[in-house]
Amino acid sequence: MRKEQDVDVASQWKLVWWGFKRHRVALVCGFVTLAIYLVAVFAPFLAPGSGQKTNSDYIYAPPQALQFDLDTGLYVHPYTLKQDPETLALSFAADETKKVPVGFFVKGEPYELLGFIPWDRHLFGPENPGGPPMYLLGADSVGRDLLSRIIRGTTVSMSIGLVGVLLSLVLGIVLGGVSGYFGGRTDTLIQRVIEIIMSIPTIPLWMALFAAVPASWSQLERYFALTVVISLVGWTGLAREVRGKFFAVRGEEYVMAATADGAGRLRIMFRHMLPSFTSHIIASLSLSIPSVILAETALSFIGLGLQTPMISWGVLLQEAQNIRAVSTAPWMLIPGIAVVITVLAMNFFGDGLRDAADPYKH
């Protein structure tokens, strides 16, 4: 057990960490979240391909099973076409007689790691880049590898959560802080504005705002427009929380002491008051990232968000919009599993963080 003196002198962050560690599920989910972010950063290396290469020979090719034997190591069976004798329809089958060896650190499509390191090695993939392709999670309507696309999509889907939340953070802290510190008429005005924004259903408002983005904008511009649109509507919850916290600590002695010391208003707000609830803000931020990810997925799914060639999980799910496509190629729903795992992990992680955020509660 921890000695009592240790607890007495531990810093606030140390206490938060101790509290958080006790929450097993949250701890595991924290590691999962971290792993997903690492995938997002190193996606080009981790993915077997760029996910952009089309191949008309392998339209809707089903997922291959990864197999292992001592002679070849890891391998997959290549596809062979089978014709139904009655309907004459073509379907894919595994050619059990041949093997496509799969190796680690293989040469493949060139890419730029972290955006500036040119490289062509991939963590895993078919050993012969010119040979038959590998589709571990199947192919889409134009023969692109779904596994590569999901891994590549992680970058956009995860970063949009961070960037979107960052903007909401600035708006939420400034407006919530002003509202909570000054109180009175300023407070009433800001709260009214928040109430009005909150009463408009967010998804339709996002849809309407984003529909105004000109079609001529580049992918990157659309990406930033989407984050701005999401955070313009999403800052209200955080602002309310910050306001409540400012209200709560406004009467504390250390704030009075700072005022008596002649500290300026901004200094009191951001140097003295804000650090006392930084952990709360981080916790509620970590809980709002998954909702931004879900928002992007939903908007891209209905075709009002990001669009190909940019890859995000929502863009991938857009191809599964049609129930006919889903019934021919059920694996098109797999990007949805990525979304669910990410959101679940981040929600558990955020909940654990929120419970641990106030170490002086007890």
Next chain:
Amino acid sequence: MLRYIGRRILILIPTLAAISVITFVVIQLPPGDYLTTLTAQRAAQGDSMPTGELARLTERYALDEPVIVQYWQWISNILLHGDFGESFDYARPVSALLAERLPLTIALSVSTLIFIWVVSFPIGVYSAIRQYSLGDYGFTFLGYLGLAVPNFLIALLLMWIGLQFFDLNAGGILSPEYRDAPWSPAKVGDLLAHLWVPIVIWGTAGTAGNIRVLRANLLDELRKPYVVAARARGMPERTMTITYPVRVAMNPFFSTIGWILPGLIAADAITSKVLNLQTTGPLMLRALLAQDMYLAGAILLISAVLVVIGTLVSDIALGWLDPRVRLRY
């Protein structure tokens, strides 16, 4: 109580005015004005705009006047004549389109709300009373899952399972053979057989959220001294739980309408295309993609107004349930 309702309604007026301004801004957002888009659209189809038509539309939306006047023209037409403008995509008045679609949207939203209440109430109470039991863990996990799975994914999954394993088309609100048939018991049965699909899909997130809130609130209440006091007086546990803590913990059932309703409207916008429902959601999506802004704006405005009215009703219900709330005003 009357004073409380009066104050709530008074607060409503500036909110509604602000919502109408935001909607008008959204209508104005797409580059180029309404007439240019319309003329371009017509030209693309190969026919030109009659000059009289152009003048009529300019007059109708006051397009040659300042923006303030345009806004006034737009909102006064809505308030005085119920005229939301014209959809150039459908070439029909927006109000006629809304009249076709809105009833189903409202009916589905209300049914979903009832579904959310009916399902989340017993589960929430059970989870709180049997905290950390196997059932509690199961429901908590299901709740997290319900919040994490996008509703369109559930929709796709249900449709796929229906098609794959039961050879059943779960989309739409009626089977094809009943679509034009007169109302009969069989048609009502068919309607009910289809209706549960959107209700379950729309309601999942709201149910999960409600269970969480109710469980947390009831847990707080169960630890309060009045519960101990009631137990000490020998009150049977079941009667005690239902008469005191559950009643207090019920508050979120009314106060959360404010965020469940927007969620339902969002679910409508996103899933109805998959589910092939004739509600306002797909109408808005199509209008936005075609930049048919008077139609899209009208749906946005009506959704927001419905949410505001829903919140008002929930506030009044809350005031009736909890005297502390109505005394604050």
